[in-house]
Amino acid sequence: MAESWVNLAERIGSDLHLELPGTGGRRAALIRALRDAVRGGRLAPGTLLPPYRSLAADLGVARNTVADAYAELVAEGWLTARQGSGTRVATGLRTEGAGTEAGRAAPAATPGAAARPVHDLRQGQPDAASFPRTAWLASARRAVNAAPHDAFGPGDPRGRPELRRALAAYLARVRGVRTDPDRVVVCSGFAHALRLLFGGGVLGGPLAVESYGLPFHRSLLAAASVRTVPLALDDDGARVEELAAHDAVRAVLLTPAHQFPTGGPLRPERRAAVVEWARERGALVLEDDYDGEFRYDRRPVGAVQGLDPEHVLYLGSVSKSLSPAVRLGWMVLPERLVDAVLAAKGDREAWTGVTDQLTLADLIESGAYDRHVRRMRQRYRRRRDALVTALAERAPHIRPTGVAAGLHAVLRLPPGTERSVVRAAARRGLAVEALADYRHPGAAMPPRDGLVVGYATPPEHAYAAALRALCEVLPPASL
Numbered sequence: 001m002a003e004s005w006v007n008l009a010e011r012i013g014s015d016l017h018l019e020l021p022g023t024g025g026r027r028a029a030l031i032r033a034l035r036d037a038v039r040g041g042r043l044a045p046g047t048l049l050p051p052y053r054s055l056a057a058d059l060g061v062a063r064n065t066v067a068d069a070y071a072e073l074v075a076e077g078w079l080t081a082r083q084g085s086g087t088r089v090a091t092g093l094r095t096e097g098a099g100t101e102a103g104r105a106a107p108a109a110t111p112g113a114a115a116r117p118v119h120d121l122r123q124g125q126p127d128a129a130s131f132p133r134t135a136w137l138a139s140a141r142r143a144v145n146a147a148p149h150d151a152f153g154p155g156d157p158r159g160r161p162e163l164r165r166a167l168a169a170y171l172a173r174v175r176g177v178r179t180d181p182d183r184v185v186v187c188s189g190f191a192h193a194l195r196l197l198f199g200g201g202v203l204g205g206p207l208a209v210e211s212y213g214l215p216f217h218r219s220l221l222a223a224a225s226v227r228t229v230p231l232a233l234d235d236d237g238a239r240v241e242e243l244a245a246h247d248a249v250r251a252v253l254l255t256p257a258h259q260f261p262t263g264g265p266l267r268p269e270r271r272a273a274v275v276e277w278a279r280e281r282g283a284l285v286l287e288d289d290y291d292g293e294f295r296y297d298r299r300p301v302g303a304v305q306g307l308d309p310e311h312v313l314y315l316g317s318v319s320k321s322l323s324p325a326v327r328l329g330w331m332v333l334p335e336r337l338v339d340a341v342l343a344a345k346g347d348r349e350a351w352t353g354v355t356d357q358l359t360l361a362d363l364i365e366s367g368a369y370d371r372h373v374r375r376m377r378q379r380y381r382r383r384r385d386a387l388v389t390a391l392a393e394r395a396p397h398i399r400p401t402g403v404a405a406g407l408h409a410v411l412r413l414p415p416g417t418e419r420s421v422v423r424a425a426a427r428r429g430l431a432v433e434a435l436a437d438y439r440h441p442g443a444a445m446p447p448r449d450g451l452v453v454g455y456a457t458p459p460e461h462a463y464a465a466a467l468r469a470l471c472e473v474l475p476p477a478s479l
């Protein structure tokens with residue numbers, strides 16, 4: 001057995017003895033050695049590890065071997081990595097040095113982090129590590145410096161004019177939305193918009209919805225006593241012709257660019273048909289454009305709102321493009337609804353801070369928002385491609401759907417396997433969701449078995465390990 005003494009004196013204040021066997025996989029051996037050093041307490045929580053290059057040189061292994069080993073241990077929760085501050089031993093680990101048993105599997109974490117999976121492929125958030133901190137700070141500095149004094153007064157319930165102007169121009173250019181700034185009302189996101197519209201008495205039920213959708217939005221509507229009527233879905237999106245059978249329905253909520261979560265766009269004939277239905281009935285289409293900027297293979301599907309701004313209410317937010325924690329969104333309203341929405345909002349803008357609004361306006365107008373979205377689109381496309389390739393190589397019998405756009409895909413599973421796959425994933429430390437969890441309880445269409453895989457969620461370095469874990473828990477072809 002070859003031994004390597006690695007002098008980490010400047011980094012960790014002591015020498016570290018790592019034993020790598022003379023033969024066999026260097027990456028796996030290094031992972032084992034580092035894991036043992038952490039578990040045994042020789043590398044204390046919070047310890048800064050040496051850069052790839054110096055550890056690689058000390059051990060006589062390739063730089064990528066060290067990078068891969070660190071990434072794997074980050075994904076397993078033993079190490080943490082932050083851009084600019086290096087890789088450290090995770091804090092809150094129970095080590096043998098601390099007198100507690102620690103197993104070979106994922107480390108036991110601090111109470112706050114106890115529920116965190118080793119690999120996270122749940123949909124619902126963009127890569128949090130990619131938030132454009134520098135651009136955001138630059139915009140905040142510029143915007144706050146340039147803002148007039150009255151920006152820091154009580155404000156306009158529509159939102160800051162700078163942001164409404166920037167959004168009206170941006171949405172017209174990028175999504176084909178037709179509006180002027182006066183019909184844009186800023187809110188804290190799609191969920192807030194639903195609360196204002198239905199909880200604030202602007203609109204009432206029954207509301208037609210898609211048979212698969214976000215359960216959180218269904219509960220918001222239920223809390224506002226809105227009955228929802230599920231429309232069936234097929235490969236062309238929601239079957240909007242079913243609206244004709246529901247006389248009392250005066251509004252329909254759709255995700256036309258990328259059905260959530262099953263994935264396809266609403267086919268052009270159906271887009272036209274649902275607008276026609278709204279015109280004839282004096283009804284309204286609510287367009288949830290939650291990830292419209294992220295389309296990979298074909299030309300972007302423009303907003304339905306562009307077909308008829310008086311019968312389509314367009315809703316969007318920065319939750320997929322920047323972060324769901326920023327809480328900034330917008331409604332583009334038909335003229336006749338503006339006053340009612342403002343009344344529901346109240347005189348004081350209690351939901352979205354003025355500095356964030358000004359910052360987003362600057363981010364858009366300076367072009368930094370476009371640049372960020374373009375960069376993320378490339379990154380997510382690469383991740384989407386890696387998912388498709390991994391499945392083609394390791395589970396060719398599993399069909400990914402909805403991969404032309406967005407930050408998630410649905411993997412169709414053999415009937416009856418969905419729950420057992422999610423359980424097997426949980427045992428493997430992989431968090432991933434069952435398609436059944438998104439199904440409307442009143443849906444009449446046949447259920448589909450599937451996994452909803454959010455490929456934007458893990459940080460870049462942890463994605464490959466998450467994909468490996470996913471492929472390991474998929475059912476075999478014989479099922």
Ligand SMILES: Cc1ncc(COP(=O)(O)O)c(C=O)c1O
Binds near residue numbers: 189192290317318324
């Ligand atoms: C279907 C759907 N609509 C809208 C949103 C955005 O919600 P919000 O703006 O409230 O964060 C999400 C989540 O990001 C979503 O999954």
